[in-house]
Amino acid sequence: MTYRRKALIWQAMAALAVIALLVAMGHNALVNMAQRNITFGFAFLGSRAGFDIPFRLVPWDLTDTYGRALMVAGINTLFAASLCVVLASALGLALALMRLSSNLLAAGTARTLVEIIRNTPQLLQIVFFYFAVLQVLPGLRQSISIYGAAFLNVRGLFVPAPTTGPWDLILLAIAVVVLVLALAWHRLGILTPRLLVLPPLALLGIIGAGFTAGWDFPALKGFNFVGGVRLPPELLALTLGISIYTSAFISEVVRAAILGIHKGQTEAARSLGLTGGQTMTLVILPQALRIMIPPLTSQYLNVIKSTTLGAAIAYPEILQIFARTVLNQSGRAVEVMTLVLGVFLVFNLSTSWAMNRWNRKLALQGR
Amino acid sequence: MGLLRALFGTKLNALITVLMLAGFALVLPPLFGWAFGSAVWHGPNRKACVDAGACWAFINARMPLFFFGNYPAEERWRVGCALLVLVVPLLGAMASRRAGLWLAILGIGVPVIDAILLYGGVFGLPVVATARWGGLMLNTTLCFVALGGSIPLGIVLAFGRRSPYPVVRLVSTAMIEFWRGVPLLTVLFMGLILLPMVLPDGVTVDNLVRALVVLTLFTGAYMAETIRGGLQGIQPGQAEAAAALGMHPMQVQLLVLLPQALRMSIPGIVNIAVDLFKDTTLVSIVGLFDLMGVVNQSLKDTDWLGLATEGYTFAATVFFVACLLMSLGGSFLERRFGTTPHR
Structure with a gap:
């Protein structure tokens, strides 16, 4: 043969x-x-859901369909994930810089923290924040006030929210046009990179002004807070748990990347007269970013996957809403699991695609 | 002098040191006071405890539950024996000269003996239903079985993904990418919800077995990528030399490439093992009573209400110690079998 x-x-x-x-x-x-x-099919997505989703960023009504519930839960998942990515990156960078500090006390503390965080289960940390920290907070009347602007109590964190006025859409449109123009001019070489920070600053300014109608501050009126936005304890516990856990891993990624930059780079930068801070932000970190991207990608993908742990504390994300509530109501096991698995495959594959593109762009050119 | 300079060498350093010391002075004394100073260690219920101190009496009262779940008290010696049967070959494989013999015992003998010891039903041992297994014993069982199953699976998938046959490559890649692309909790739910649907009518699967199958497949996909990394790290000269000696392609793969790849992947495998051990806590969400599930359940006991901090701190400590031991064992393995140069 x-x-x-x-x-x-x-x-x-x-x-x-x-x-x-x-x-x-x-x-x-x-x-x-x-x-x-039961016949197999996704037609049930068009029928009335009839359950409440306690936390959502887009309007939701008992008469809405299962299809809309998928969108609401998906947005909740992405919202928690993006909060975690930002928070975990910031914490991770801080921990890494602490660990690399020449101050032995700071380095030792960071190392101890990282080891403790890395070696305890993530679910345990989330549940700890939920049941041992946030559920034992005082009630509404004894809320912990954060400079009178935000309030923390057993029902969650009440934060100020920007209110929208009639001019917002126009302002946003102008900001987007400015941003696109700036990028185009930058491509053509008209705009220097230094000026490129102006459009995002303008955008931040608009948001900072609380859109056009100003900030809406929460205030205790009668039996509840009026105004602002309530971040429920489920979201807080999930975000804190995932962010802190992931930050320990990110700090190791960042540390390895910084140590991976040749010592000559630091010495050269210092001998050119750059300060320690300048050396770090202008010479070391931009180069370290290249080494960091692949392992950082897998950490960010882990964050998206970890949001499913919200099911342990009933944060209304996709798994909780679909594999629990919708499944109990409709009994459509095959369709529900297909949807949930499909959504996560799409999230993960698209994130890794985007990070790969960024990686190719930053990778050393001309090899 | 060196230490002083490291702490107070520059103005910024001195400032950081002073600030951190102040932070420690603020946080640590109350923390130690709570955990040790005013803690209560023994008592029949919550009333024995004080508000200022930790209520370790709760942990003490429920200790057997945390380690064995609802495993019958008079049969708990079997769990101890099972652990001994597991640990002795494990240490043997790690430290003795005849690592291969011990590994064979670990792979073939130990699962059989431990299954008989834990489940029973033969040699006059009464059957203990898996629904009664719980606590740390369940975490350990899940971790070791899934690890033991995932290494062969990972080897098969890793070779499959490198196979010259497109069909085999496609199937292996799809399998690996699917399990790596979805969260563990969703696939545990899948095992719970979907597995009964795709099995023939009348066939039921034990809840523990479902979790074991899912954990094994999930870990197997990650294992495959680690082992594939090891296979890629081997110089092409190795395979060429083996082929030149007249070895069959199968022999080249199994006798020359695989052992070297496994040695190279030891750090990765240890990481997977530690992650797996931590992830076994997720089974508490799908109705099994592992250490976390038992803690959650104990917090609802009316005698011991409101002790979440103590319960979770205890569980965290147990996991911390276990993971640290695993990391230590891993670095020992790396030094003994690994390919990194000795220092």
């Missing part, structure tokens, strides 16, 4: 085994569904 024929037979056997397994599983699923009088 020739090598080619042998290879073909091997592959055909492998393919047949996989197909046979999938067909058998699909057949069983169909039989089981037929027994329970």
Whole structure:
């Protein structure tokens, strides 16, 4: 028998085994569904959901459909994930710089913290923040005031929110046009990189002004807070737990990347008269960023996956809403699990695609 | 002098040191006071404790539950024996000269003996249903079984992904990317919800077995990528030399490349093992009573209400010590078998 024929037979056997397994599983699923009088299909997404989603960023009503619930829960997942990514990166950078500090006390403390955080389960940290920290906070009347602007109590964190006025859309449109123009001019070489910080600053200014109608501060009126935005304890515990856990891993990534930059770079920068801070921000970190991107990507992907742990404390994210509430109501096991797994595959594959692009852009050119 | 200079060498350093010392002075004394000074160690219920100190009496009262779950008290010696049966070959494989013999015992003998010891049903040992297994014993069982199953699976998938046959490569890659692309908790739910649907009618699977299957497949995908990294790190000269000696391609892969790849992947495998041990806590969300599940359950006991801090601190300490031991064992393995130069 020739090598080619042998290879073909091997592959055909492998393919047949996989197909046979999938067909058998699909057949069983169909039989089981037929027994329970369910037909496979996603038409149920159009029917009325009728349950409440306690925390959401977009409007939600009891009469809305399952399809909209998927969107609301998906936005909740992405919201928690983006908070965690920002917080974990900042904390991780801080921990890494502390660990690399020449001050032995700072370095030792950072090392101890990282070891403690890394070696305890993430779920345990989330549940600890939820049940041992946030659930034992005082009630509404004894709220912990943060400079009178934000309030922390057992119902969550009440923070000021920008209010929208009639001019917001126009302002936002102008900001976007300015940003696009600036980028185009930068490409053409008209704008120096230093001026490129102006458009984002303008955008931040608009947001800082609380859009056009100013900030809406929370205030205790009667039995509840009026105004501002309430961040529920579920979101806070999830964000704190994931951010702190991930920051320990990010700090190791950052530390390894900084140590990976040749010592000559620091020496050269210092001999040119740059200060320690300038050396770090202008010479070391930009180069370290290149080494960091691949491991950082996998940390960010982990963050997205970790948001499912919100199901342990009933944060209304995709797994909690679909694999619990929607499944209990509709009994559509196959469809619900397909949706949940599909959503996470899409989130993960698109994030890794975006980070790969960024990586290619930053990677050393001309090899 | 060196230490003083490291702490107070420059103005900024001195400032950082003073600020940090002030922070420690503010945080540590009350913390130690709570954990040790005014802590209560023994007592029948919550009333024995004081507000200012930790209520370790709660942990003391529930200690057996934290380690064994609802495993019957008179049968707990079996768990101890099972642990001994596991640890002796493990140490043997790590430290003795005949590592291969001990590894064979660990791979074939130990699972059988431990399954008989823990589950029973033969040799006059009464059956202990898996629903009664719990606590740290469950975490350990899950971790070791999933680890033991995921290494062979990972080897198969890693070779599959490097296979010259497109079909095999496609199937292995799809398998690896699927399990790595979805969160562990969703696949645990999948095991809970979807597995009964795709099995023939009338076949039921034990809750623990479902979690074990999911954990093994999930870990196997990560294991495959680590081992594939090891395989990629081997110089092409090795395979060429082996082929030149007249070895069959299968022999080249299994006898020359695999052992070197496994040695190279030791740090990665240890990381996976530590992550897996921490991740076994997720089974508490899908209805198994591991250490975390037992702590959650104990917090609802009316005798011991409001002791979440103590409960979770205890669980965190146990996991911390276990993970530290695993890391230590890992660095020992690395020094003994690894490919990094000795220092």
